[in-house]
Amino acid sequence: xxIKQIILKAIYGKLSDDERRKLExxxxxxxxxxxxxxxRGHLESRDAVQFLAEVDVExxxxxxxxxxxxxxVTISSLVAGIAAVVLVTVLLWPVVQAVPVKVxxxxxxxxxxxxxxxxxxxxxxxLNHRLREANIDVANGEIKVQATNVETKVESKVIAYNTLKxxxxxxxxxxxxxxxxxxxxxxxxxxxxxxxxxxxxxxxELVGEGFFEVARDTVHPFRVKTVNQTIVVTxxxxxxxxxxxxxxxxxxxxxxxxxxxSVGKPVxxxxxxxxxxxxxxxxxxxxxxxxxxxxxxxxxxxxDNQTLDQVLLELGKWFEIKEVIFFDPALERQLxxxxxxKSDGLETILKVIERGVGAEIxxxxxxxxxxxx
Numbered sequence: 001x002x003i004k005q006i007i008l009k010a011i012y013g014k015l016s017d018d019e020r021r022k023l024e025x026x027x028x029x030x031x032x033x034x035x036x037x038x039x040r041g042h043l044e045s046r047d048a049v050q051f052l053a054e055v056d057v058e059x060x061x062x063x064x065x066x067x068x069x070x071x072x073v074t075i076s077s078l079v080a081g082i083a084a085v086v087l088v089t090v091l092l093w094p095v096v097q098a099v100p101v102k103v104x105x106x107x108x109x110x111x112x113x114x115x116x117x118x119x120x121x122x123x124x125x126x127l128n129h130r131l132r133e134a135n136i137d138v139a140n141g142e143i144k145v146q147a148t149n150v151e152t153k154v155e156s157k158v159i160a161y162n163t164l165k166x167x168x169x170x171x172x173x174x175x176x177x178x179x180x181x182x183x184x185x186x187x188x189x190x191x192x193x194x195x196x197x198x199x200x201x202x203x204x205e206l207v208g209e210g211f212f213e214v215a216r217d218t219v220h221p222f223r224v225k226t227v228n229q230t231i232v233v234t235x236x237x238x239x240x241x242x243x244x245x246x247x248x249x250x251x252x253x254x255x256x257x258x259x260x261x262s263v264g265k266p267v268x269x270x271x272x273x274x275x276x277x278x279x280x281x282x283x284x285x286x287x288x289x290x291x292x293x294x295x296x297x298x299x300x301x302x303x304d305n306q307t308l309d310q311v312l313l314e315l316g317k318w319f320e321i322k323e324v325i326f327f328d329p330a331l332e333r334q335l336x337x338x339x340x341x342k343s344d345g346l347e348t349i350l351k352v353i354e355r356g357v358g359a360e361i362x363x364x365x366x367x368x369x370x371x372x373x
Contacts, residue, residue, distance in 0.1 A: 109167040112136065112143075115160035115194065122172075134162060135177075135194055143174040145194065160194045166208070169318050171296070178202055179215035180222065183297045186317045187243070196220065211239045211297050228277050232258040232266075239293050246313075248277040251293040301340045301349070308334045308357060312368065319346040322366035331359055331370055 003026060006019050027033050110122045112131060120130050122138055131138060135146040143164065166172050166184045175181050178196050188208020196202045202222040214222045216235025224231040226242035229250065236255025242248045250259050252269040259275045260266045261283050267275055274288040295302035303311050309332040312324050326332050334357045340349050346363065354361040362369045 110170055110172055111165050113163040113165060115162055134160070136162065143172060145175065145177045145192065147177045147195070159199065161191050162194060163189055163191045165189045169320075176202075176204070176215075178217065178220075178222075181213045183211040185209035185211075185296055206240055206242055208243055209239070209241045209296070211237075211294060213237045228262045228281070229275075230260040232260065238269075239290075241293070245279070247279070249293065250275045251288060251290055253290050253294065295339070299342050301338075301342065303336055303338050305335045305337055308332055308336055308353070308359075308370070311336055311353065315346065315349065318342055320366045321346075321368060324368045325370065327369065327371035331357070331372070334359070 003022075006023050006026075111119050112122065113119045114130065114134050118130060122143070137144045137146060164172065164174055164184055166186055166188050168186055171183060171185050173181065173183050174190065174192070176192055176196075177194065180202070182190060182192075182204075184190050185208060188206070188210060190210060191205040193199070193203070200220065202217070202220050203225065204223070205225045207227070210224075212222075212224065212233075214233050214235050214237070218234045222233050222235075224233075224240055226240065226248060227244065228248055229242070231238065231240060231250055233255065236257055237253040238255075238257055239251040239253070240249070241251075250257065250269065251274040252271050254271055256271075257269050258266050259269060261275070261277055261281075263281050264283055267283070267285060269275055269285070272287055272290060274286055274290075274293070276284050276286070278284075289304060292302045292304045301314065303314075309324070309326075312321065315321060316324075336353060336356050338352060338356060340352070350361050350363055350368070353359075358373060360371050360373045
């Protein structure tokens with residue numbers, strides 16, 4: 001359980017013996033008791049929720065070492081607590097969701113391909129002027145496309161498209177000219193216009209994964225085109241997975257969208273629904289936990305009864321995994337649930353998975369070998 005949740009339960013007097021031991025270990029570390037008292041002081045108002053959301057308790061003041069047991073960490077683990085704890089946790093979760101996090105990467109290999117074909121690496125101070133000429137600003141890891149000044153815009157109906165390309169192990173946030181914000185995941189690309197001026201529709205193209213917060217405009221619909229579907233909205237929040245060769249998914253968090261798959265009729269989605277298109281083109285609509293599919297924008301992995309091969313496929317988009325070998329094919333379909341921060345590192349994550357599925361997992365030079373214990 002996350003230390004923030006343990007603190008909330010401690011203040012409301014409903015800790016289990018195991019949670020109490022963990023809290024005592026954490027309080028014994030330098031500076032932690034003072035922070036605990038500050039949190040208590042904020043709990044008389046909703047400021048406590050914001051306070052906990054903003055403070056990185058684990059990084060700043062030490063992390064509780066997990067004992068050797070199956071670790072399945074989900075928000076539902078608090079349901080056994082008293083109603084007050086559940087209420088505070090429900091309040092806390094949306095606040096954390098609403099604070100977008102760009103996960104920093106060490107390689108900084110993301111690039112923007114300009115409409116003229118020139119490719120500029122983000123962070124390249126020598127070529128940054130090329131981006132500014134295209135009305136693109138990059139600062140503090142955020143990308144922003146400046147809205148075209150109506151008085152100075154070029155009288156041309158040709159729309160200039162640029163493409164953000166995000167490599168393995170990175171993710172970026174970009175604000176488009178209309179105010180729409182997009183989080184682009186690893187191994188993904190987003191093709192976007194330098195301006196939406198003069199266009200009847202706002203159109204972007206995605207390969208890979210992106211989370212969209214679309215600026216509302218009922219006159220100019222926003223379209224996200226992928227290889228096998230088009231999502232049409234006027235203003236809403238949703239996640240799109242469209243990696244080549246994988247199942248495509250559109251997961252709606254807020255508002256309403258229309259999904260036009262390559263086959264069949266358009267489908268209307270409501271919040272909490274997901275439309276998926278498999279490799280054979282079969283379309284399925286289901287109710288889902290949206291947190292599972294949007295955790296990546298907070299720098300987390302959230303797996304909920306996913307097969308081990310799916311789990312490793314997701315981890316491979318961020319971590320250096322070149323090959324996965326299953327010595328027992330049945331292990332590929334083994335189900336796993338768990339929640340991690342990307343900053344935990346691959347080795348730590350694999351150890352938790354190893355205990356969770358009862359397998360032996362070895363990793364060396366990007367090769368993961370999985371067999372029975």
